[in-house]
Amino acid sequence: MVQAAAEGGAGGSGFTTILFLLLLFGVVYFLMIRPQQKRRREAQQMQNTLGPGDEIVTIGGLHGTVVTIDSDVATLEVAPGVVVTFARPAIARVLPKAEPVVETEEVIEDEPVIEEPPVVVEDTTADKSKKD
Numbered sequence: 001m002v003q004a005a006a007e008g009g010a011g012g013s014g015f016t017t018i019l020f021l022l023l024l025f026g027v028v029y030f031l032m033i034r035p036q037q038k039r040r041r042e043a044q045q046m047q048n049t050l051g052p053g054d055e056i057v058t059i060g061g062l063h064g065t066v067v068t069i070d071s072d073v074a075t076l077e078v079a080p081g082v083v084v085t086f087a088r089p090a091i092a093r094v095l096p097k098a099e100p101v102v103e104t105e106e107v108i109e110d111e112p113v114i115e116e117p118p119v120v121v122e123d124t125t126a127d128k129s130k131k132d
Contacts, residue, residue: 047088055095058086
């Protein structure tokens, strides 16, 4: 009788184990694999749209301007006259282009100056000494 109960419990336990493994795989897929694939696609798209003149940051933190792009190599200018070559996947992000600053002349109208009369403070200590 004990043996029959143990065999019956083992069948339900196997289904629970398979269900738990499927649930675990689903959680791992949606929390780890899928976001990583999305980041990889975005990085691939960013690297494919690079062009000369783009300001970038490498995975090592080096800032530079793209001079030329080949199939798997990017040539960057990191300082005037200093050119380095990087693998395309080493480019972490593209910096947004700075908008040109348009200087406008502001006309400030002269505001009328209102002069207030000076405030006179009376000395009360002198009055007390006269009373004594």
